[in-house]
Amino acid sequence: MAADTEPLRTQADLLRRGLADLRAEDAELASILDAEVTRQHRTLSLVSSSCAAGPRSLAASASALVNVTVEGAPGRRHYSGCENVDRVEALAIRRARELFSAQYACVQSHSASNAIYQVLTALAEPGDTILGMALEQGGHLAHGRVEAFAEANYKAVRYGTTSQGEIDYTEVRQLAMAHRPRIIICGATAHSRVVDFQRFRAIADEAGAIVLADISHIAGLVATGRHPSPIDAAHVTITCTHKQLAGPRGGLILSGRDADTKVPGLRSSFRRVLEQAVSPGMQGAPAVNVIAAKAAALGYAMSPPFDAYMGRIRATADEMACAFMARDYEVVGGGTENHTILLRLRGGISGSIAESALEKCGIIVSKKRGPRENRSSFAANGLCIGTGSIAQRYVDAQGCRQIVDLVCRILDQVQPHGEQKYTLEPVLQEQFRQQTEALCTMYPIREYGDR
Structure with a gap:
């Protein structure tokens, strides 16, 4: 049997054949991909959101899972043929919960920004007020910047930092009491201090708000105990899997002790409304090959080398x-x-x-x-x-x-x-x-x- 017609029965077969075909049949693209690997090895990245995805995550993201049509949650798919997809997603969920000591985890979000929008859609109505960190003070575009989804659908109020770069918790409380936001977002993209999630929760409880923590930039430090965890302080926590977890570009939604409590003003629990917001709410088919890559990264994040x-x-x-x-x-x-x-x-x-x-x-x-x-x-x-x-x-x-x-x-x-x-x-x-x-x-x- 000719080499190019031999059956591809394993993941290793697929990767070897894919690389060989890419180099033989699309040299232009292959050369660009090689050039990027070379660039990364010859430059020093001092970007705070940057790290290299590990080979295991890269291999998992190139898996044959991408060929499976999937919608819904494990065990409740809208299509058949999902036996192994279900096993992979269940593994990723189990590892996410274990790593962050969470009661609930959703691994389907395509990015951390998508996860934020899905949480906002689940917990707030259009026109509700959200309180988040100002972009110019170290916050994130998705937390309520004019150009983003959040500002287009909600009334965004922003808090800042002190001259020493500390979150101005006095200002957070003053704004929370004055505006009574539905959601307070805590988390940043350019912040060099420890975030006091417990203090955010105390302010939110006083103002009658829900706390959404974004730990995209510090997820690895949180997972290894080098930064306080928001899992039980915040009602909901989101993160991405590529900035500190050395995985693929994707998002996670997590919840701790509040997972099975009712959302204020709603009849359903946080777990239930979050599941519905992701699918079928704002996202159709998940990228199951990326979920496999998340599972690989989460497995690594529980190892001594990651610590x-x-x-x-x-x-x-x-x-x-x-x-x-x-x-x-x-x-x-x-x-x-x-x-x-x-x-x-x-x-x-x-x-x-x-x-x-x-x-x-x-x-x-x-x-x-x-x-x-x-x-x-x-x-x-x-x-x-x-x-x-x-x-x-x-x-x-x-x-x-x-x-x-x-x-x-x-x-x-x-x-x-x-x-x-x-x-x-x-x-x-x-x-x-x-x-x-x-x-x-x-x-x-x-x-x-x-x-």
């Missing part, structure tokens, strides 16, 4: 924060309590300029407004730096100092011309890029870190 990985994330964040301060850069709050460093730039360099100049030298960062800064993110003079990716490279204390030194030397050579234009000598740029690649060679990506 060690989260330890490196915290250690490298502390090392880098200290190194930046030693170079006379202002770190908001004087340090970090998670994986994120909020850095104020100097010398008239905007975050936009720093982001662009560093990328040309092989270092990826995110521009960010500092606390109480009113300028746009393009004009603001802040960066949000995270350590998820460099922790996968096993960067040690000396390596952290080398990376910070390189970042600072690059920025010292940047000559800004306004808020977005600048010059950086091409010769220096190439030298810096070579130094970045040397660091990447010294500290190669090791993905899951258990090899």
Whole structure:
């Protein structure tokens, strides 16, 4: 039998055949995919939401499960032929509940933003008030920004942070009592402090609100006990599976002690209304191959190597924060309590300029407004730096100092011309890029870190 007509009976057969066919029959696409792998290995990512998905998750997402038509929950599908799909989703649910000590878990959401919208649809009526963290203070677009679904369907009120980057809990309470929101969202995309979920719950109970916690950026720290868990403090918790869990791009919806209590103003429990909001409410067929990849990532997240990985994330964040301060850069709050460093730039360099100049030298960062800064993110003079990716490279204390030194030397050579234009000598740029690649060679990506 010819090689290209042999039956593909295992996942390994499918992966081998797929890779061979891609290279033989679509060299253009294959070369782009290879180029991206090369780019990731030759650049240093300091993006707070960044880490590399492990090979097990990548393999699971390329599985034959994608061929199965699925709607509904395990054991209650609208189509037949779902025996193994049900087993995979049940496994992912069990692992999600165990990892986060949750009573309820939904693993079907296509992203964390989708999960937020599904929760809002389940628990609030159009026009209800939601209270969330302002985007410019470190919040997320999905929490109530004008351009997002939440603002289009609900009245969004926003709280901020203090000058030291702490959530302004006094303001949260004042706004909650003044506006009586249906839902209070706690969680951030650029916040370097511990979130007091219990305090949010106390404010919500006083104001008669529901608490929705978004732990997308700190899920791994929560899972390993390095950050307080919101599972029983919040009525509902959402997260994604790719930022700290080293899995595929997708979302989870979780609930703890409130899972089987009635939703205020409704006859059904949180568990019931959340299930209905996801399917058939806002989402049709789930991506079951991605659910398999989530199961792989959740399995890894319960292992000792993952716990060690989260330890490196915290250690490298502390090392880098200290190194930046030693170079006379202002770190908001004087340090970090998670994986994120909020850095104020100097010398008239905007975050936009720093982001662009560093990328040309092989270092990826995110521009960010500092606390109480009113300028746009393009004009603001802040960066949000995270350590998820460099922790996968096993960067040690000396390596952290080398990376910070390189970042600072690059920025010292940047000559800004306004808020977005600048010059950086091409010769220096190439030298810096070579130094970045040397660091990447010294500290190669090791993905899951258990090899």
